[in-house]
Amino acid sequence: MRPVYEKYFRDNIPHIWCAGCGNGIVMSAFARAIEKLGYDQDDVMVVSGIGCSSRMTTYIDFNTLHTAHGRALAFATGAKLSEPRLKMFVIMGDGDAAAIGGNHFIHSCRRNIDITAIIINNAIYGMTGGQYSPLTPTGKKATTAPYGNIDRAFDIVELSRGAGATYVARGDIYHAAQLTNQIVDAANHKGFSVLEVVSTCPISYGRYNKMPKPTDMMQYIKDNTVSVQKAATMTADELKDKIIIGEHFKIENVPEYTEEHNKLVAEVKKDYLEKLKGGAK
Amino acid sequence: MTNNTINKIRLVQGNEACALGAIKAGATFYSGYPITPSTEVAEHIANKFPRIGRHFIQMEDEIASIGAAIGASTVGHKAFTATSGPGFSLMQELIGYAAIAEIPVVIINVMRAGPSTGLPTMPAAGDVQQARWGTHGDHSIIAISPNSVMETYYETINAFNLAEQYRTPVLLMMDEKVGHLRERFEEDEANEPVIMYRPAPKEGEKFVPYANVECGVPHILPLGKGERYHITGLTHGETGFYTAQPKAVSKFVGRLSDKIELNVDKIAKIEENYTDDAEVLVLSYGSSARSAHEAVKTLREQGHKVGMVRLITLWPFHDAKIAALCEGKKAVIVPEMNLGQMAREVQRVAKGVPVLPMCRVDGDLMTPDEIIAKVKEVL
Ligand SMILES: Cc1ncc(C[n+]2csc(CCOP(=O)(O)OP(=O)(O)O)c2C)c(N)n1
Ligand code: SF4
Numbered sequence: 001m002r003p004v005y006e007k008y009f010r011d012n013i014p015h016i017w018c019a020g021c022g023n024g025i026v027m028s029a030f031a032r033a034i035e036k037l038g039y040d041q042d043d044v045m046v047v048s049g050i051g052c053s054s055r056m057t058t059y060i061d062f063n064t065l066h067t068a069h070g071r072a073l074a075f076a077t078g079a080k081l082s083e084p085r086l087k088m089f090v091i092m093g094d095g096d097a098a099a100i101g102g103n104h105f106i107h108s109c110r111r112n113i114d115i116t117a118i119i120i121n122n123a124i125y126g127m128t129g130g131q132y133s134p135l136t137p138t139g140k141k142a143t144t145a146p147y148g149n150i151d152r153a154f155d156i157v158e159l160s161r162g163a164g165a166t167y168v169a170r171g172d173i174y175h176a177a178q179l180t181n182q183i184v185d186a187a188n189h190k191g192f193s194v195l196e197v198v199s200t201c202p203i204s205y206g207r208y209n210k211m212p213k214p215t216d217m218m219q220y221i222k223d224n225t226v227s228v229q230k231a232a233t234m235t236a237d238e239l240k241d242k243i244i245i246g247e248h249f250k251i252e253n254v255p256e257y258t259e260e261h262n263k264l265v266a267e268v269k270k271d272y273l274e275k276l277k278g279g280a281k
Numbered sequence: 282m283t284n285n286t287i288n289k290i291r292l293v294q295g296n297e298a299c300a301l302g303a304i305k306a307g308a309t310f311y312s313g314y315p316i317t318p319s320t321e322v323a324e325h326i327a328n329k330f331p332r333i334g335r336h337f338i339q340m341e342d343e344i345a346s347i348g349a350a351i352g353a354s355t356v357g358h359k360a361f362t363a364t365s366g367p368g369f370s371l372m373q374e375l376i377g378y379a380a381i382a383e384i385p386v387v388i389i390n391v392m393r394a395g396p397s398t399g400l401p402t403m404p405a406a407g408d409v410q411q412a413r414w415g416t417h418g419d420h421s422i423i424a425i426s427p428n429s430v431m432e433t434y435y436e437t438i439n440a441f442n443l444a445e446q447y448r449t450p451v452l453l454m455m456d457e458k459v460g461h462l463r464e465r466f467e468e469d470e471a472n473e474p475v476i477m478y479r480p481a482p483k484e485g486e487k488f489v490p491y492a493n494v495e496c497g498v499p500h501i502l503p504l505g506k507g508e509r510y511h512i513t514g515l516t517h518g519e520t521g522f523y524t525a526q527p528k529a530v531s532k533f534v535g536r537l538s539d540k541i542e543l544n545v546d547k548i549a550k551i552e553e554n555y556t557d558d559a560e561v562l563v564l565s566y567g568s569s570a571r572s573a574h575e576a577v578k579t580l581r582e583q584g585h586k587v588g589m590v591r592l593i594t595l596w597p598f599h600d601a602k603i604a605a606l607c608e609g610k611k612a613v614i615v616p617e618m619n620l621g622q623m624a625r626e627v628q629r630v631a632k633g634v635p636v637l638p639m640c641r642v643d644g645d646l647m648t649p650d651e652i653i654a655k656v657k658e659v660l
Contacts, residue, residue: 010511012522042507047352050514058511058522063504065355066513067348068378074340074348078360079504082310082336082353086505104348107341261336268331 005031008041010061016052020214022199023053025173026120027060030089033183034062037087045086047076049101051093052127052201053120070101073108076115084258087187088114094121094135098154102134109163112191113257118183119156119194122201130204137241141208156196157248166251167193170244173200174221178245185247191256198225198243293466295459296363298430299389300325301466302437303361307476308387309335310360312349314342314368317401318457319391322363343368347375347388354384355512357503359441363389366399369408370415376450377416378514380537383491383501385444385479387437389453391460392567394618394644403644404457406567406618410625412452413596419534421541423548424452424596426566430464435474436593442477443548447540448498454595456618458568458646490521493532497540541597550593551602555581559588561656562606562613564627566592569616569647576652587656595623600630607631612659614639616647635659 008031017023034044044062048054050069057064063086067075072090080088097105097119108115124142125131132142132149135156139148160168167189171179179197186193200206200217211217221243228246231239293301299322303311311330313323323339330337336353340346343364350360364372369390379386392408394400399407408415412424423443427436437453444451482488482500490510492499499519502508515523516530524530541548555577556562565573570591577589590606607613607627612635615624621638628636639655641647 042509043505045356045505058513061509063509064511065352065504066511066515068374068514071344071348071375074345075352075355077338077340077345078310078312078349078352078354079356080352081338081349082358082360083356083505086356103341104345107345261338265331265334265336269334272332 005035008034008061010059012059015059016055018203020200020202021052022122022173022201023056023120025176026053026118026179026197026199027056029176029179030056030118030183031060032180033187036180036184037187039087043085043087044089045076045079046089046091047072047079048091049093049096050127051096051125053093053122053199054091054096056091070096070099071104072096073101073104073115073117077108077111077113080113080115081258081261084114084262088116089187090115090117092117092119093126094119094123095125095133098134098156098159106159106163108192109160109165109194111257112164112166112254114190114192116183116186116193116195118186119196120199121156121196122199122205124201124205126201126204130208143208156194160194161249165194166191166254168249169194169247170196170198172198172221172225172243172245174218174225175245182247189250191254198245290465290467292463293430294321295430295433295455295462296321296391297325298434298466299363299437299453299455299460300329302434303387303441304329304333305434305474305476306359306438306441308359308361308441310350310353310358311336311362312338312340312346312353312360313362313364314340314346316365316368318393318460319363319365319389321460322389322391343371344375347372347386350386351375351379351384354386355504357506359385359445361387361389361441363391365391365393366395366408367397369411373411373415377418377420379450380416380420380422381418381514381516382512383448383499384512385448386450387440387444387453388450389437389455392454392456394642400644402457404568404618404646405642405644406454406456406569406622407642409454409595409619410622412454419538421538422452422596423447423449423541423594424454425593426454426595427593428459428567428570428591430462430466432593433459434466438474438476442475445477445479446498447544448479448501449541454567456567489519491517491519491533493519493536497536497543545597545599548594549597549599549602551599552591552593553606554589556588556590556606558586560586560611561659562588562590562610563616563652563656564590564592564613565616566595566623567618569618569641572647572649573616573652575649576656579649580653580656585656585660587660592623598626603627604630604632607634607636610634612637614652614655614659616641616652618642618647
């Protein structure tokens with residue numbers, strides 16, 4: 001029997017992803033999450049940028065918009081603002097979201113528009129074959145950092161917090177069941193929700209960083225993730241190089257952008273109509 | 282004159298006329314980033330859209346602006362953005378996205394002198410070839426250049442109609458002078474403009490978002506209204522999914538051009554004055570065409586056989602018509618506010634006829650006297 005979530009997949013499989021790539025795990029978690037959320041497929045819109053991860057929109061059966069590198073949030077903002085009834089998801093790679101799309105990302109956080117942004121963080125530019133991204137840890141190797149990366153990496157959680165996001169969680173592909181629930185929680189938050197998913201790219205990252213087998217990278221994630229709760233009991237030294245997973249923060253009662261927009265439009269429209277009526281007297 | 286008509290006649294700026302045209306055309310979404318000399322378009326829209334329940338948003342940059350506009354269009358809104366030189370450069374990649382994904386969108390470019398920051402408050406026509414070729418890859422494009430306030434109003438409506446009808450980005454190439462010009466604004470009530478909407482399948486008809494239809498323009502439905510499909514900037518087959526299959530790609534990319542180029546007769550507007558017996562032709566567009574028209578009128582009054590051709594549509598360029606107009610002329614003079622960008626097109630089609638560019642790139646307008654003097658050199 002086909003699993004129930006397969007109804008959310010299109011028939012375009014085979015996909016382009018390498019064996020052992022983390023993207024597939026995120027895709028099935030996404031399908032399971034939609035099933036749990038009980039959304040009608042017709043009401044769900046998924047927008048993506050360019051990169052291996054962004055190809056996901058090709059394979060899932062929703063209203064899908066595969067845009068340009070870094071620009072998914074801009075497209076999604078226009079669609080969501082004009083049709084707020086749509087359940088809006090954006091899928092991005094780490095380069096897509098934090099390098100070329102970084103400006104759109106921080107401004108989406110600031111606006112608090114009701115979009116669920118899923119950043120698949122494989123710490124590398126996968127599609128172009130392994131160049132360092134703003135999420136490649138210092139010291140790791142990439143095709144454009146053959147002697148080791150001297151750049152410092154962003155921390156998506158802190159970046160989002162600073163930019164005014166109202167919901168930020170981090171998940172990973174090893175804890176796939178938890179990931180499904182995290183997607184559900186992120187979607188249920190009213191406002192801009194950021195879900196960073198720590199993933200793997202065995203081909204363009206693992207091979208250059210002594211983790212050539214997909215299982216090596218899985219093992220790495222398994223060994224280095226700690227929950228937000230556990231992290232609270234650990235020292236900074238103990239937390240060095242650890243991946244802290246779970247819900248990092250959630251702020252309620254910050255006005256959501258499309259609601260504020262619609263409120264404003266309704267008020268201005270009402271005043272204007274009254275003024276017109278007054279003038280006609 | 283009734284009170285009512287007096288109320289309707291007023292002085293309006295070109296940029297405001299553009300905003301009014303967009304409202305008339307049924308635009309429901311605007312996203313933009315401020316830049317001189319286009320900012321008044323955004324300001325008028327920010328003021329007027331909420332009153333009539335439509336959507337305005339100021340984005341973080343011009344890339345976001347055109348992205349949001351295309352996004353709104355995919356869910357069924359008539360969407361537009363307005364900018365000027367530097368912002369127009371930033372928008373190029375996504376103009377190509379709208380072209381390949383065939384999403385209607387209108388981009389207003391109130392041209393200022395460049396390159397780079399250039400002369401921010403001065404008019405130019407330096408972006409007219411960028412309009413044609415600015416985004417990478419083969420595609421065709423529609424670009425319109427109005428030269429008065431009323432024409433800006435009507436051509437903005439036309440820009441939306443063409444974007445919808447041909448599922449394409451349409452560029453309204455104003456210039457600083459047209460954008461900031463104040464003129465009498467009076468709608469022609471006897472001739473209500475037609476408002477067009479994107480082609481949708483009839484009841485019961487199967488929807489194929491990128492069908493290779495005879496007319497070149499397949500049906501389009503908004504995302505999120507029950508017909509789930511995929512939109513991508515990758516080359517795609519009829520159902521919208523990526524293909525690298527050479528036959529399909531070549532058919533698709535060919536259709537993107539053909540749907541516009543083969544309809545040049547329907548799309549391109551060219552205004553002619555005194556061309557019948559003209560020995561010398563002046564061809565111009567935008568603000569320069571206002572001076573050119575003055576010059577030609579004066580020369581006619583002096584008894585010289587000079588004709589005037591004005592391009593209202595810059596792209597698609599009507600090769601056959603321009604070639605026919607140039608044929609047998611002593612010379613064709615092309616006054617424009619750049620170093621001869623459209624003159625190249627005229628040269629390309631005016632076989633054997635000397636085409637003389639008349640260039641101005643210092644932010645000043647060309648004067649009728651300068652044009653008269655130039656024409657007299659060849660008469
Ligand atoms: C404007 C632009 N610049 C560069 C590229 C080339 N490019 C395609 S995907 C990509 C990086 C992808 O990395 P990421 O966003 O992390 O996604 P991944 O492939 O790792 O999932 C780059 C640089 C592009 N398509 N467009
Ligand atoms: S290159 Fe990396 S990210 Fe891309 S499909 Fe292969 S494993 Fe996945």
